[in-house]
Structure formats: C-alpha cells, structure tokens
Amino acid sequence: MSMLGQQAVFAPTSRFADRAYLAWGTVATAYAIAFLQRVSPQSVSLNFMHDFSTDAAGVAMLASSYFWGYTLMQIPAGLLVDRYGVKRVVLCSMAASSLGSAAFALAPNLLDVFAARLIVACGDALVFTALLKLVALSFTDERFGVMSGISQVSGYVGGVLATTPLAAAVTGFGWRACFLFIAGVGLANLAFAKVTLKPDPAPRSNKTLKSVVVAARQSLSHIANWGCAMTFASHFAVVTTLSGVWGIPMVAHFFNISPTAAGTPLLAFMIGNAVGSIFLGHAADRAAAALDGALIRICSLRMILIAMLLPPVAHAFGLVYVTIVFTALGLVAGGTVPLVLKCTKKLYTADLIGVGASVNTTAAGIFAGISQPVIGFAMVAASRFAATDATQGPAAIGDAGYGILIGILLLMSLPGIAGPLLMRGKLIIR
The missing domain is CATH 1.20.1250.20 (MFS general substrate transporter like domains)
Structure with missing residues (x-):
C-alpha cells in the first residue's frame, strides 16, 4: 500500500510539473518570436528598401512603428495580466502578433506596413510580463530565479534567429515568405498554448x-x-x-x-x-x-x-x-x-x-x-x-x-x- 500510495502521489505531481514546463515553453516561444520581430528590420532592410522604393527613412519608419506599439501597451501590460490571467492575455498577444506578421508580409504600401508592425508590437509588448507571471505561478521560489533567467535567454534565442538565419532565409525565399512563415509558427504555437496553459481565473485585484x-x-x-x-x-x-x-x-x-x-x-x-x-x-x-x-x-x-x-x-x-x-x-x-x-x-x-x-x-x-x-x-x-x-x-x-x-x-x-x-x-x- 505504501508503495502504491507513493506512486499515486508521484504521478500527478510529475504530470503537473510536465504541464508547467510545456506551458512555459509555449510562452517562452512566443517571447522568442517577439524578440525576433523587434530586431528583424536589420535583416530585411535592403530588400524592404528595394520593394517599396524607399530609403533609410522608410526603414526608420518600420522600426519606429514597432517601438510606438510596444510603448503603447507597456503601462497596462501588468494590469491586464493581473486582471484577466496569463492564458487569456497570452492567447490574445499571440493572435495579434501572428495576424500582424501576416499583414506585414502582405502589405502593399508603407502605410499598411506601419499599421501591421503597430499591431505586432501591441501583441509582443504583453509577452514578457505574462511569462514572468507564469513563472511566478508555476514554479517554487527556489526555481523562480533560474526560470526567470532562462526566460530572458529565450528572447535572445529569437534575437539569434533574426540575424544570420533570417538573413539567409530572406535571401533564399524573400522577406514576405519569411514573415508568413513566422505568422504560421505563431499560430501553431497559439493552438498548442491553448491546450497546455492552465485556465486559471485572474486573481482579484483592486x-x-x-x-x-x-x-x-x-x-x-x-x-x-x-x-x-x-x-x-x-x-x-x-x-x-x-x-x-x-x-x-x-x-x-x-x-x-x-x-x-x-x-x-x-x-x-x-x-x-x-x-x-x-x-x-x-x-x-x-x-x-x-x-x-x-x-x-x-x-x-x-x-x-x-x-x-x-x-x-x-x-x-x-x-x-x-x-x-x-x-x-x-x-x-x-x-x-x-x-x-x-x-x-x-x-x-x-x-x-x-x-x-x-x-x-x-x-x-x-x-x-x-x-x-x-x-x-x-x-x-x-x-x-x-x-x-x-x-x-x-x-x-x-x-x-x-x-x-x-x-x-x-x-x-x-x-x-x-x-x-x-x-x-x-x-x-x-
């Protein structure tokens, strides 16, 4: 009986831990994509200038639109996560980032490019706050520091992908195809997050x-x-x-x-x-x-x-x-x-x-x-x-x-x- 009891306790605990890491993995992936989106202009700027017959000022607008959207959502980011919970905020964030990425890839003019990047940034701005909240809820205090540090590094993985790998992909397939692919990866991650993230209600807050x-x-x-x-x-x-x-x-x-x-x-x-x-x-x-x-x-x-x-x-x-x-x-x-x-x-x-x-x-x-x-x-x-x-x-x-x-x-x-x-x-x- 003792051994059976220990197995009964161990199995749910193990499953809970596995789900916690899977849930963290989906949000960490979303943060990596967000970081990639932020630093991607350098890898597409030359193709972008050619396709839209623009110059460095056009690339500057591309970068500026992301910063404005990112800024717009910073103050309410923590409030939204506290009020509505990690799952709902993250799913909305992933959806905005993916749809914005697809719109960017299909944009016919600079005005649509600006709007698409603004949408991407508004979604990406929520990810890291939600990721830290998820770490705090899912892991013990003894694991919080380590998981927070690894969470930050997950963003740098996205930054790595935005350099040589993205530049090579843009050269081989074109920047529009690359961002459609990024949108597809984001939507796939959204579907996985919907299954793995625990639907805990948002805590009450004054x-x-x-x-x-x-x-x-x-x-x-x-x-x-x-x-x-x-x-x-x-x-x-x-x-x-x-x-x-x-x-x-x-x-x-x-x-x-x-x-x-x-x-x-x-x-x-x-x-x-x-x-x-x-x-x-x-x-x-x-x-x-x-x-x-x-x-x-x-x-x-x-x-x-x-x-x-x-x-x-x-x-x-x-x-x-x-x-x-x-x-x-x-x-x-x-x-x-x-x-x-x-x-x-x-x-x-x-x-x-x-x-x-x-x-x-x-x-x-x-x-x-x-x-x-x-x-x-x-x-x-x-x-x-x-x-x-x-x-x-x-x-x-x-x-x-x-x-x-x-x-x-x-x-x-x-x-x-x-x-x-x-x-x-x-x-x-x-």
Whole structure:
C-alpha cells in the first residue's frame, strides 16, 4: 500500500510539473518570436528598401512603428495580466502578433506596413510580463530565479534567429515568405498554448488603470526615478538601433558582403547578450553598494565600443575585428539590464516595481520611437551630401551615413551617464 500510495502521489505531481514546463515553453516561444520581430528590420532592410522604393527613412519608419506599439501597451501590460490571467492575455498577444506578421508580409504600401508592425508590437509588448507571471505561478521560489533567467535567454534565442538565419532565409525565399512563415509558427504555437496553459481565473485585484497611471505620475516627481528611466531608455534605444535596425546593413556595406555573411557579427552580439545577462548578472549583486558607479562605467565602455565601429576604423581592421567588437557589445548589453533592474527595485521598492518597470519601458519606447526617424533622415542626408556615397543610387547609405549613425548613438548614450548621477543620492539612502 505504501508503495502504491507513493506512486499515486508521484504521478500527478510529475504530470503537473510536465504541464508547467510545456506551458512555459509555449510562452517562452512566443517571447522568442517577439524578440525576433523587434530586431528583424536589420535583416530585411535592403530588400524592404528595394520593394517599396524607399530609403533609410522608410526603414526608420518600420522600426519606429514597432517601438510606438510596444510603448503603447507597456503601462497596462501588468494590469491586464493581473486582471484577466496569463492564458487569456497570452492567447490574445499571440493572435495579434501572428495576424500582424501576416499583414506585414502582405502589405502593399508603407502605410499598411506601419499599421501591421503597430499591431505586432501591441501583441509582443504583453509577452514578457505574462511569462514572468507564469513563472511566478508555476514554479517554487527556489526555481523562480533560474526560470526567470532562462526566460530572458529565450528572447535572445529569437534575437539569434533574426540575424544570420533570417538573413539567409530572406535571401533564399524573400522577406514576405519569411514573415508568413513566422505568422504560421505563431499560430501553431497559439493552438498548442491553448491546450497546455492552465485556465486559471485572474486573481482579484483592486488595481485600476487609473491607479497605475497615478502611481506612475507620482513616481516621476522624484528626480532619481527620472534618472533610472533615462538610464534604461538610453541603453534600450542605443542597443536596439544598432543591433536590431542598422547592424547588418552597416556590416554588409563596410565589407561589400551579403546580408547573410554580415549577420555573423550580429549573431555574436546576441550570443554575447545571453552570456552577459547570465554571468554579469551575478556581478550585479556584488555591485549593489555602488550601482551608480557600475552603470556609469558600463555605459562608458559601451560608448567606447560603439566608437570603435566608426567606418574608417572598421575598414582598417576588418570583419573579424568588427565581430569581436559586437561580441563585446553583447556582453556589455547583457550585463546592463540586471544593474538597471536592481536600481528599479531599490528606488520603487517591491510594492511598486511593476510601476517602475512600466515607467522605464515606456520611456525607452518613446526615446527609441522618436529617434528612429531622426537617425534615418540624418543618414540619408549625410550620404547624399558626400559625393562618393552617391554612386549606388539615392537610397544607398555610405560611410558618411553610417558615421552619422555612430555619432548619434554616442549622443543618445549620454543620458546613460547622467541617469546614474541623478539616482546616486537615493540609492545611497536606500
């Protein structure tokens, strides 16, 4: 009887654990697809410019539309998950992302492209919040840290797929076919998630959208919280612009190689990002007493690495050098996020960390969304002004344009130095 009893207890527990991991796998896959969607413009930009007879400004609009949709949904994301539960929110998110991806693939003009990417971003914006909520509900406290870290890495897997693999697929099958395939994968994952996700009711909550907005507004009355938002916004906008929009076109231009070959440095960046988020995240715990100084140093290092990608330097040292620089950038970028999250928890406390995350991510989306058209127009203007860069047509971006890109990214990095200085007083008090 004793053995039978133990088997009876073990079997349901094992089945519950298996279902928990399957459910997590579906949402983690959705997050990987969302990350792929975010950084995919770099792999399709050249084909996109050709098909729509546009230039860097058109690619900038493509990137900007995603950031605006992502920003739009950040503040209500946590509220929606708390109110309606993980399953309903995730299913709606997957549906929006898949349908938006299909609409993007079939878009006949730039206006439809903008609308489709906006829909994709609104869906993708909910995924990571829901994923963390699912981890908290499905796994013990002892497993939460590990599963949260692996959940973050699942996004980087999507980022890896958006580099060389996506560039190769676009070259072989065309960007429209690739995004129709991504939409199909998303719909298949949606069907699997509908079966595996537990239909638990949403917990009762006294939170309203108005209360979240009021808390967010009150938080911005503290200069230190502005500093935290500035720090994350600078990091997010700079890294995403370089690694998700212009990285592959820039490397392809520097060395006159195909987008597939040019994806190698960006692939190294994504791998470095995953490694940095895991290993440098442990260093963030040791830097708890000096978070402001650590953030300033890591931002300064990022600026040095970005400056090392200036066109004359890249031409002089070659593709291997550029790959090494992008790998180092990935390590730095991965190590930045844990530092910012620790600052967010210190400044907002555990009770309001959701508000803090919403404020930071909203600021990042606004900064990234505003900066993309500016970058695109500046790159076009600089390339046209430089006579030697006009040989490949009016839409081509040359050394002058990419030099302007690096210069603007360095300017966009400056809030990452000013932000920790604004946080310093409150971090010390905490």
